[in-house]
Amino acid sequence: MGQAIRVAYDHWLNHGPKGPEKSGRVPANAVGPLLEYRTQHGLMDFEELTEALVVSKSRRRSEVEPIVVRAIAKLMKDDELRAQSVLRDIGTGKLPDEILYSLSRNHPSVCKNHEAQLYELLNSDSTNVKIAFIQLLGDDVLERNRSEETLRQLVKSYNHTIRDEAVRALRRLANSPSL
Numbered sequence: 001m002g003q004a005i006r007v008a009y010d011h012w013l014n015h016g017p018k019g020p021e022k023s024g025r026v027p028a029n030a031v032g033p034l035l036e037y038r039t040q041h042g043l044m045d046f047e048e049l050t051e052a053l054v055v056s057k058s059r060r061r062s063e064v065e066p067i068v069v070r071a072i073a074k075l076m077k078d079d080e081l082r083a084q085s086v087l088r089d090i091g092t093g094k095l096p097d098e099i100l101y102s103l104s105r106n107h108p109s110v111c112k113n114h115e116a117q118l119y120e121l122l123n124s125d126s127t128n129v130k131i132a133f134i135q136l137l138g139d140d141v142l143e144r145n146r147s148e149e150t151l152r153q154l155v156k157s158y159n160h161t162i163r164d165e166a167v168r169a170l171r172r173l174a175n176s177p178s179l
Contacts, residue, residue: 002043009034013052019060031056032063039071046075046082053096065096073102076110083110087117090132091124097132108141115142119150131165138169140176147173 012031035052038044044052049068056064072095076083089095100121103110111118121133134154137147151173154166 005034005037006043009038013055013059013061013064016059016061019062029061029063031061032067035064035067039067044071046072049075050095065098069096069098069102070106073099073107073110076103077107080113083114084117087114087121091121091126091129093124093126093129097126097129100129100132100136104136104139104141108139111136111141118142122150122154127159127161130162134162134165134169138172140173144173 009031012029012034016029016031035044039049049071052064053068056062056068072086076086076099086095086099090097090099100118118133118136121129124130134151136142137151140147148170151166151170154162155170157163157166
């Protein structure tokens with residue numbers, strides 16, 4: 001049965017209908033449920049997950065990314081080197097910054113174990129990566145004093161988007177219970 005699911009998944013990912021065309025309607029495609037099944041049962045490795053991201057973007061299948069993001073975050077929990085590599089790839093834009101949101105919510109221990117590398121994301125050229133990290137700071141998963149200090153510095157940013165996001169994160173952090 002596993003092989004049949006793999007074949008069906010490959011077909012729907014690569015040959016199933018693309019995302020919305022002119023009508024704006026998203027055509028039915030079984031890739032989402034098949035991918036969900038494969039990830040929940042540990043049937044996909046990291047390379048297959050990143051391939052699914054690439055193919056889904058070219059075929060405009062938006063249901064794929066959230067499933068892949070959760071699966072990659074879970075893989076990071078169990079593989080120290082993979083976690084370092086993924087964080088590096090987020091910083092360069094090779095992987096989606098949504099992985100940071102998933103880590104913060106579902107695997108905060110990964111954040112704590114890679115705190116120094118996460119702070120390096122502030123040096124990214126991508127405003128979206130910086131915003132994802134700022135939101136992570138507001139989630140109170142990293143060392144609180146350093147998070148507050150960093151957010152206070154970011155409130156002084158010349159970039160209004162960064163500044164506004166830092167204010168929101170600082171408020172969330174202030175309202176979260178101290179551990």
